Amino acid sequence: MEKLGLNEANSNPLTPLNFLERTATVYGNCKSIVYNDTVYTWAETQDRCLRLASALYSLGISRRDVVSVLAPNVPAMYEMHFGVPMSGAVLNTINTRLDARTVSVLLHHSESKLIFCDILYLPLLHDAIRLLPPSHKPPQIIPIEDPYEINVPKHPYSLTYEKLIESGDSQFKWIRPNSELDPIVLNYTSGTTSAPKGVVHCHRGIFITTFDSLVSWSVPTEPVYLWTLPMFHANGWTFPWGMAVVGGTNICIRHFNASRIFSAIHDHKVTHMCGAPVVLNMLCNAPHSMRKPLPGQVNVMTAASSPPAEVLKQTEAMGFQVSHGYGLTETGGIVMSCAWKSEWNKFAASERARLKARQGVHTPSMVKINVVDEYTGKSVAKDGISSGEIVVKGACVMLGYLKDEKATKAAIKDGWFYTGDVGVVHPDGYVEIKDRSKDVIISGGENISSVEVECMLYSHPVVNEAAVVARPDKFWGETPCAFVSLVEGIHSRTKPTEKEMIDWCRERMPHYMVPKTVVFKEELPKTSTGKIQKYVLRNLAKEMGPPKISRL
Numbered sequence: 001m002e003k004l005g006l007n008e009a010n011s012n013p014l015t016p017l018n019f020l021e022r023t024a025t026v027y028g029n030c031k032s033i034v035y036n037d038t039v040y041t042w043a044e045t046q047d048r049c050l051r052l053a054s055a056l057y058s059l060g061i062s063r064r065d066v067v068s069v070l071a072p073n074v075p076a077m078y079e080m081h082f083g084v085p086m087s088g089a090v091l092n093t094i095n096t097r098l099d100a101r102t103v104s105v106l107l108h109h110s111e112s113k114l115i116f117c118d119i120l121y122l123p124l125l126h127d128a129i130r131l132l133p134p135s136h137k138p139p140q141i142i143p144i145e146d147p148y149e150i151n152v153p154k155h156p157y158s159l160t161y162e163k164l165i166e167s168g169d170s171q172f173k174w175i176r177p178n179s180e181l182d183p184i185v186l187n188y189t190s191g192t193t194s195a196p197k198g199v200v201h202c203h204r205g206i207f208i209t210t211f212d213s214l215v216s217w218s219v220p221t222e223p224v225y226l227w228t229l230p231m232f233h234a235n236g237w238t239f240p241w242g243m244a245v246v247g248g249t250n251i252c253i254r255h256f257n258a259s260r261i262f263s264a265i266h267d268h269k270v271t272h273m274c275g276a277p278v279v280l281n282m283l284c285n286a287p288h289s290m291r292k293p294l295p296g297q298v299n300v301m302t303a304a305s306s307p308p309a310e311v312l313k314q315t316e317a318m319g320f321q322v323s324h325g326y327g328l329t330e331t332g333g334i335v336m337s338c339a340w341k342s343e344w345n346k347f348a349a350s351e352r353a354r355l356k357a358r359q360g361v362h363t364p365s366m367v368k369i370n371v372v373d374e375y376t377g378k379s380v381a382k383d384g385i386s387s388g389e390i391v392v393k394g395a396c397v398m399l400g401y402l403k404d405e406k407a408t409k410a411a412i413k414d415g416w417f418y419t420g421d422v423g424v425v426h427p428d429g430y431v432e433i434k435d436r437s438k439d440v441i442i443s444g445g446e447n448i449s450s451v452e453v454e455c456m457l458y459s460h461p462v463v464n465e466a467a468v469v470a471r472p473d474k475f476w477g478e479t480p481c482a483f484v485s486l487v488e489g490i491h492s493r494t495k496p497t498e499k500e501m502i503d504w505c506r507e508r509m510p511h512y513m514v515p516k517t518v519v520f521k522e523e524l525p526k527t528s529t530g531k532i533q534k535y536v537l538r539n540l541a542k543e544m545g546p547p548k549i550s551r552l
């Protein structure tokens with residue numbers, strides 16, 4: 001037995017790029033991408049991705065060069081998840097909602113050689129390029145035109161995305177990774193807690209995360225998948241590659257709101273979609289006139305922030321089948337999910353939602369997840385009360401942060417990746433996130449989970465969104481300060497006052513956890529993936545300074 005092991009037949013590097021050829025064979029005539037009136041089949045998608053890879057290769061792009069893309073969920077964005085790494089390059093998707101300064105910082109940091117840019121984002125890109133240091137050679141720009149966007153300003157570029165594809169060779173022998181540890185993507189984190197960090201994942205990691213996500217969500221073959229989650233955010237949690245595995249149809253939409261989501265679900269008979277809890281909230285608060293009956297079972301994977309149990313309950317009441325996952329840019333996709341047991345179906349809706357709001361257990365391919373005490377480093381008790389930092393290990397963890405050895409070493413140590421999230425383990429082994437370590441509020445020496453206070457605020461009938469952060473306090477050190485937006489159409493006479501919101505919490509939770517300040521806002525600041533930017537609110541609360549009188 002000792003002499004047996006890796007050989008030439010069993011040691012080919014794992015890569016998600018391999019999925020495409022098989023899918024084109026099995027589902028060649030089936031729809032791969034639908035965008036307005038544009039429809040591609042899987043045979044065409046394979047053809048276009050190979051052309052893209054060959055054209056990039058002809059332009060001089062070679063192994064490990066970074067190729068960026070600044071685009072919403074249009075077909076080109078999907079194709080680049082295959083075509084760019086098939087040229088040997090590393091795909092870097094950039095968030096379209098960033099400002100020019102940040103885009104410039106990312107382009108400089110990534111040393112991107114070439115950037116594909118959606119026609120509507122060219123002004124943003126041009127501003128970003130102008131901000132690059134004079135010594136930085138700007139990347140080549142290739143615009144992605146859109147036949148459905150008329151009235152767009154003329155651009156000076158002769159080579160466009162479609163012309164590049166036309167010039168490519170569909171028989172191109174794509175550049176396979178030399179090792180499965182070769183980089184495939186460079187993704188910058190959302191910047192919820194700090195400046196974005198450049199996360200590098202390898203072919204093996206993405207291959208495994210893709211399968212893990214499909215299995216954890218029980219995705220069948222030939223689903224109809226609606227792209228509400230931006231592909232630029234952590235590669236849409238690996239589902240561009242996942243849809244190729246199962247021969248799904250990708251319904252691409254440039255912008256979305258509740259009305260467009262309901263229409264797309266209805267028109268295309270959507271079976272699957274992903275969305276942060278903010279998207280679920282948007283669907284729940286949509287006026288009845290906007291809603292259309294669901295054509296069949298619509299499965300929703302939610303992740304990115306804690307889904308309040310109330311929001312889960314309301315979403316399921318509309319007929320959606322919600323699954324709850326957890327992951328970070330650093331883990332490529334979902335690494336923990338609230339694995340559902342049929343025995344839980346017998347519970348009432350609110351109990352089911354309470355169970356589902358927990359982040360759960362590690363996905364099958366991950367080795368282990370643990371919750372460790374900050375001071376002793378030991379596993380916390382499985383009592384649903386003792387909290388600690390969530391640490392994970394398994395193939396989904398990133399190679400590291402680009403050009404940031406210090407941050408990599410701080411995040412990956414003793415064989416674990418430290419997530420920066422604080423959680424508890426329930427007696428049944430399911431993990432529940434209580435906060436991000438930076439968001440925990442320490443009031444009079446007691447740790448307060450902002451998530452728990454937010455859940456209580458969400459249970460108020462007129463609350464649309466809620467975020468709780470620390471406000472400095474001379475007596476308590478910090479106290480919870482709630483920022484709240486109200487559901488649309490609330491009459492000024494029925495708007496709750498600050499005192500009423502505080503009383504609502506006071507009647508239902510321990511008094512030390514009750515917000516001492518409630519600020520009403522039209523809308524709360526969010527990242528591109530719909531996460532509330534707590535650091536912005538934290539700064540606002542800091543600027544307010546401590547209250548004159550510390551409330552008990």
Ligand SMILES: Nc1ncnc2c1ncn2[C@@H]1O[C@H](COP(=O)(O)OP(=O)(O)OP(=O)(O)O)[C@@H](O)[C@H]1O
Binds near residue numbers: 193
């Ligand atoms: N199901 C979930 N429940 C609660 N929080 C979640 C869930 N899924 C993801 N998260 C949160 O999202 C974080 C990962 O987000 P992401 O990688 O997009 O960047 P970010 O951490 O928001 O940005 P930055 O690292 O730049 O501050 C996790 O650490 C966790 O706090």
